[in-house]
Amino acid sequence: MPHRIAIIGATSALGREIVKTLAEREFPVSLAHALASGRALGQQLSFGDDIVLTVRAIDAFDFGSVDLAFFAGTRAMSATHAPRAAAAGCIVIDCTEEFRMEAGIPLVIPEVNPQAIKALPKRRIIANPNSAVVPMLMALKPLHGIARIKRISVATYQSVSEAGKEAMDELWSQTRAMFVNEMPPPEHFPKQIAFNCIPQTDTIGTDGATRTETAMAQETRKILDPDIAVIATCVRVPVFIGTAAAVHVEFEGAVTESEARAAWRAAPGVTLLDTREDGGYTTPAETAGEDSVYLSRLRRDASVPHGLAFWCAADNLRKGGALNAVQIAEALRQNGLIGEAKKS
Incomplete structure (x- = not known):
């Protein structure tokens, strides 16, 4: 049975990727709505080959008319409208940080903790993890099955697309300006991003950690194991799409390199590419679209x-965002839960 869906923040980089991924994976849709606010209203975007969606205002939208809603807009938009959607009987898959750490709301990576959505949560909201957390835990889950992970030390290198279209525009304009010696002052980022690295991906708290650095620890414990210690440093790099991480893992017992390789080869959603020669690895730019x-x-x-150390890289808009959200929807469908939202 096809489903009626809504994509909130449909014109954002992530929203567009969700629309694209739904079409590519042939998720059964009978009716789709693109919703946003402000300047996005009236814009059009393609859904597959034959459908063109016109962006409508979210404020007056009746969520009782849809079965499933993907929230890819701002955190404030999710805070205001996701509970309203859920109360109308719609299942919400939220890609912002608004609900990730709330009790009773599953935080899901389908390849890592699929058991979290065996039943529909009472609040009808499921959270998509931080885009830097997803690839790291995809890599760690198979290893955690060999020997329990004790501690993780990770440095992430995160692309500007995680911060939205305006951030991507700023990287482009600064890069172009470098060649004519007319560098504009930074607007979206705290410092110049072109030809530079910024050890700050969002606001810095009173403890010195950024929100993303805190999320790396909290979300790892919620998804994988509540007893894992995590220290993270998150860096914004001048890459449009693609995020990477240098991960150092300490285990309670021995895990050999050969055991890790075998576990990764058998794991869904990960690809081992490690030839121990110049260029025998994957960079963020090479993951775009993968x-x-x-x-x-x-x-x-x-x-x-x-201990083991490794490098992981992924398209932050795909598995770090849109693909993971669509896979959650597919899991809900496979478990017969999308229709249950309207019955309960």
Whole structure:
């Protein structure tokens, strides 16, 4: 049975990727609505080959008319409208940080914790994790099955598309300006992003950690294991699409490199590409448009008794965002839960 859906923030980079992914994976849709606010109203975008959606205002939209809503707009938009959608009987898949750490709301990576959506949550809201958390946990889940993970130290290198279209425009304008010696002052980022790296992906808290750095720890514990210790440094890099991480993992017991390789080869959604030669790894730019999480540079971490280090890279708009959200929808459908939202 096809479903009636709504995509909120449909003209954002992530919203467009959700529309594209739904069409590519042939998710059964009988009716689709593109919703937003402000300047996006009236814009048009293609859904597959034959359908053109015109963006409508979210404020007056009747969520009782749809079965499923993907929220890819601002956090404030989710805070205001996601509960309203859920109260109308619609299932919400929220891609903002608004509900990720709320009790009773599943935070889901289908390849990592599919059991989290075996039943429809009472609040009818399911959260999509941070786009930097998803690839890391895709890599760690198979290893956690060999020996329990004790501690993770991770440095992420995150593209500007995670911060939206305006951030991508700023990288483009600054890059172009460098060649004519007319560098404009930064507007979206706190410092110049072109030909630079910024060790700040969002606001810095009183403890010195950014929101993303805190999320790396909190979301890992919610999704994978509540006892894992995590320290993260998150860096914004001058890349349009594609995010990577250098991950150092300490285990409670021994995990060999060969065991890790075998576990990754058997795991869904990850690709091991590690030839231990110049260029024998995957970079963020190479992941653009790809669904898989790419794993490279695996080696022993001799600084701890049982440690491994590796590099992972993924398209933050795909598996880090849109694909994961659509896979959640597919899991809901497979478990017969989308129709249950209207019955309950």
